[in-house]
Amino acid sequence: MSATPRSDIELVAAHRGGDRHAFDELVRRHGDRLWGVAVRTLRHREDAADAVQEALVAAYRRIDGYRGEASVSAWLHRVVVNVCIDRIRRERVRPTVPWPERDIAARGPDPVLEVTTRMAVDDALALLPAEQRVAIVLVDVQGYPVAEVAEILQVAPGTVKSRCARGRARLAVLLGHLREVDA
Numbered sequence: 001m002s003a004t005p006r007s008d009i010e011l012v013a014a015h016r017g018g019d020r021h022a023f024d025e026l027v028r029r030h031g032d033r034l035w036g037v038a039v040r041t042l043r044h045r046e047d048a049a050d051a052v053q054e055a056l057v058a059a060y061r062r063i064d065g066y067r068g069e070a071s072v073s074a075w076l077h078r079v080v081v082n083v084c085i086d087r088i089r090r091e092r093v094r095p096t097v098p099w100p101e102r103d104i105a106a107r108g109p110d111p112v113l114e115v116t117t118r119m120a121v122d123d124a125l126a127l128l129p130a131e132q133r134v135a136i137v138l139v140d141v142q143g144y145p146v147a148e149v150a151e152i153l154q155v156a157p158g159t160v161k162s163r164c165a166r167g168r169a170r171l172a173v174l175l176g177h178l179r180e181v182d183a
Contacts, residue, residue, distance in 0.1 A: 006022075006025070008026060008071065008072035008073060009072065011023070011026050011072070012026070012063060012066060015063055016063065016064060023060055023063070026072065027056060030072075030073055030076050031052070033073075034052050034055070034056075034076060034077065034080045035049075035052055037077060037080050037081065038052050038055075038080055038083075038084055041084040041085075042084055042087060042088070047087060051080065051083045051087055052083075054083050055076075055079045055082075055083040056079075058079055059076055062079075117178060120178060121171075124170075124171050124174040125137070125171070127170075127174060128167050128170055128171070129167075131163050132163045132166055132167030133167065135149060135160050135163035135164045135167060136163075136164055136168065136171070138152065139160065140164065140168075146160050
């Protein structure tokens with residue numbers, strides 16, 4: 001004989017009362033849908049995973065603030081959406097280095113070529129060892145000075161330079177096919 005599953009409201013009350021498994025049940029019940037919202041909002045699985053985790057930690061800590069004005073599901077979804085929006089806003093504020101301008105006909109750059117190039121660069125960066133990838137992203141993409149990157153990574157400036165050099169050499173091989181497009 002199986003017990004009747006508790007409602008979301010009952011699980012919230014049980015969590016507030018000290019039941020350590022009640023919140024886990026809410027996560028099992030709603031986690032897949034929360035994940036779907038985050039993936040569709042942020043468009044990257046890793047970002048979505050981070051956002052859902054951040055949202056669930058926030059919901060766990062703030063569940064006493066849940067007043068029952070909306071369903072528990074709607075409340076959890078709102079927490080996830082708020083975290084996703086915050087991440088998108090932070091991404092917009094983050095400084096980026098524009099792609100270099102090229103002498104292209106007056107009609108402007110080919111958007112398909114730009115997107116495929118960016119995707120190829122992202123894929124190639126993902127193949128680098130983490131130390132090289134971080135150094136290249138900080139120095140070449142974000143534009144930080146080598147000395148500042150050395151301080152961030154807590155390594156010598158020469159180490160940053162060698163990681164960048166090795167990473168650039170690998171990228172040159174991985175992205176060699178793009179040179180033919182430019183010719």
